[in-house]
Amino acid sequence: MQRKPDWLRRPFVWDPNQRTVEGILKELNLNTVCGEANCPNYGECFANKTATFMILGTRCTRGCRFCNVSHGAPDDVDPNEPRNIALAVAKLGLKYVVVTSVTRDDLADGGASHFAETIRAIRQTCPNTAIEVLIPDFKGDTDALKIVTDARPDVISHNMETVKRLYDTVRPEAVYERSLSVLLNIKRLNPNVKSKTGIMVGLGESEEEVLELLNDLRRVGCELLTIGQYLAPSANHHPVIEYIHPDRFAEYAKAAYARGFSFVASAPYVRSSYRAAEAMNE
Numbered sequence: 001m002q003r004k005p006d007w008l009r010r011p012f013v014w015d016p017n018q019r020t021v022e023g024i025l026k027e028l029n030l031n032t033v034c035g036e037a038n039c040p041n042y043g044e045c046f047a048n049k050t051a052t053f054m055i056l057g058t059r060c061t062r063g064c065r066f067c068n069v070s071h072g073a074p075d076d077v078d079p080n081e082p083r084n085i086a087l088a089v090a091k092l093g094l095k096y097v098v099v100t101s102v103t104r105d106d107l108a109d110g111g112a113s114h115f116a117e118t119i120r121a122i123r124q125t126c127p128n129t130a131i132e133v134l135i136p137d138f139k140g141d142t143d144a145l146k147i148v149t150d151a152r153p154d155v156i157s158h159n160m161e162t163v164k165r166l167y168d169t170v171r172p173e174a175v176y177e178r179s180l181s182v183l184l185n186i187k188r189l190n191p192n193v194k195s196k197t198g199i200m201v202g203l204g205e206s207e208e209e210v211l212e213l214l215n216d217l218r219r220v221g222c223e224l225l226t227i228g229q230y231l232a233p234s235a236n237h238h239p240v241i242e243y244i245h246p247d248r249f250a251e252y253a254k255a256a257y258a259r260g261f262s263f264v265a266s267a268p269y270v271r272s273s274y275r276a277a278e279a280m281n282e
């Protein structure tokens with residue numbers, strides 16, 4: 001594995017809140033992608049009272065080559081989860097909450113109704129908390145997507161993750177055009193919801209391919225964008241092909257704003273939910 005460059009070295013941010021947060025999560029039997037994915041921004045986000053909850057269990061029905069989430073036979077859906085997440089949001093005093101999930105291709109609606117129940121539970125308990133949901137592609141089922149858009153979260157995010165050419169090797173069960181149509185349909189089904197996506201670089205893509213992806217994203221009306229460096233969770237995952245220099249992240253941000261994105265976070269340590277509250281206000 002390549003040696004990490006200096007710009008990827010930074011001290012681990014420890015926040016005393018972290019123990020409190022972990023205690024509340026345990027008490028309410030909740031999962032966060034922050035913990036499951038070993039996110040480098042864990043401390044900073046918790047310090048900013050932002051957290052990303054992962055619903056619908058911890059085992060995914062897909063096996064993306066970059067992802068650290070476990071795969072296999074999915075867990076039973078916990079009917080108390082929506083209420084427990086709303087309780088956790090209240091206890092933590094979150095201003096902005098992101099709710100994501102593993103992909104549940106085993107469920108008829110892909111888990112869409114569970115997302116909608118969670119949004120409604122948070123709205124009821126914490127009316128001043130902004131809500132972002134980071135959704136799977138629901139296998140392109142627009143009826144399932146409509147269940148989520150009708151629940152009117154503030155932001156709906158669906159990650160493209162990488163450029164078209166790399167889909168087969170990086171996320172083989174996903175389809176590039178299908179993911180683009182999810183973003184397009186978010187705006188069609190509810191123009192008041194902000195649409196957002198996240199991509200990783202350093203998986204072997206070229207600059208031209210990234211710019212092509214930015215064009216495709218603007219073509220489907222995507223407004224908010226995050227770009228971060230891919231870091232391999234283990235030697236068994238897709239290798240890091242390149243550590244992208246911060247200057248190129250700045251160039252990508254410039255190119256994205258020039259194409260009309262209203263908010264772009266582009267830097268080595270950026271992840272989908274990073275600085276999410278700022279994005280919402282753009």
Ligand code: SF4
Nearest residue numbers: 060062064067102103
């Ligand atoms: S679908 Fe999502 S949770 Fe599942 S393996 Fe892929 S990235 Fe990970």
